[in-house]
Amino acid sequence: MPVDAVKRKTVMIDRTLPEIRNTLLKMSRLDILDLCWMLINVGADMIEADVELLEKMGRLPEGLAFILRADSIPELEACGRFRINRCIIQRSLLEQPGVPELIKKEGLCAVLEVRANSIGSIRHLEGMKALKNFEAVSCIRVIGLGRVDTSEWLETMDYIKGVLEKEIDICPDNRFSMGNAIALEAAANGMEFVTTSFSGFGYGRSFASLELVLPAMKLQRPGVRKVNPDVLPLLYEQFTKCSHIKIVRNTPVISSDSYSERVIQYPGDGIAASELVDA
């Protein structure tokens, strides 16, 4: 991981790549690498990938930080091969025999992905402490949070963080248009990681949008985070090339120190609203 990424309070993880790969579209090695570099250049700290993507990339370039989504023991073992020290696992894998030993042997930071949709279900995460092999986990990624409509969830999450004594990665979905607000609240309130995707793209779902959360974080804590809007047009083109999804550009009204050139607006309900401007 780049040094400046760890120094920051919140590390931004981007999960665009595995979401595109889930669509079964073919991406070339160069397409994948270009997309990775652009995501990092625009302001993401770490790229989420799976074994198939990493194998396609071959030797991983210096300067790109990856987190590997591992669904099986062989995939977990692949971390060593790719010199990756951070992985995302599900409970089913965590509880398999030998997994804690493997995590320890490979020196991995294991991120356990769990779902919580409401404040009530966040509270239930307390019970995870009783999970088999829980001590092998370094970080909890909470996905969902779609029904969290006020910032009150933070208090509950702080309590859970204290009980579980783990780092927290917040990956909100955007089903009810709250994803960006939740991602931002997570960053502002000391969650170690926030996971988003470019334009909020998700295979069969949507997430908080990297390109919207980043400038918001910059506005919230000026000087803490580098955001490079100049890369956005290229990133947009690359994303469209890889995903075949056209996201149309719109012109922002935001203050001049943020994205002064373009903001990419993602469509609501399948309607590319800003097509009106670009069509």
Added chain:
Amino acid sequence: MDVRIVDITLRAAEQLAGKAIKVNQKIHLARLLDSIGIYQLEAGIPALGPDARKSMLKVAEAGLKCKVSSWNRLDLNDIRTSMGCGMNIIHISVPSSDMQISSKLNKTKGWILEYLKKCIYECKVEGFDVTVGLEDASRAERDFLYALIDCAIAEGVGRIRYTDTAGLLFRTQTYEELHAIREKFDVQLEISAHNELGMAVANSVAAVKAGAAYASCTAGGIGPGAGYCSLSEFIRAAVVFLGACSEFDLEQVKEVQKEFISLIKH
């Protein structure tokens, strides 16, 4: 919790560069929007010219169930023009932040307050219902914002539109801002959230939780910049988070949005 939808699609469409809606299309769209159950339709900006005024008059005469309003700058000439368009409500948008005041009006705050009084008075004398919009309220000095609200209430205005013109608010701030106004003033509040940071829906929901009774939306979230709060997304969120808007048929709303997009594109 109850919330009324103020649809500003027609006005927002007029602000999109290079896109013009024909009069008959505008009436068709107004009827569609009316049919889904919105409370108010902002039909346009009369100051844009004779075509805009003609189409607004036609919309006003279309026999809609919803209230029909016009959007006006803080300018007596604009407002007088608006009076001939058959509107139920005249909306006056007042620049409230220092940035907007200097770039749009270049007048003192004292002048703005006095002039706002005149504008409201003239509308009231002619029997119009008036709403006042606080343009760029999220960047305004709070004392001046409150002075504007005070002034509007004193002149008989019953509803204030809080506009986050730059789309800079986060939802906690939105809640606090609207809640503070609600606590201090006996006036109905409307939220007009822009989507520059993708939080227009979240901010609109937060505003309603803080006491706003009206929310401005557009079909598909269209509008200048990154657009406004999307009508369908707001309704969906309002059903889940506010227990409101259940009277809307979301599928119908989406159909209207699609038809609007198609009208504009061709």
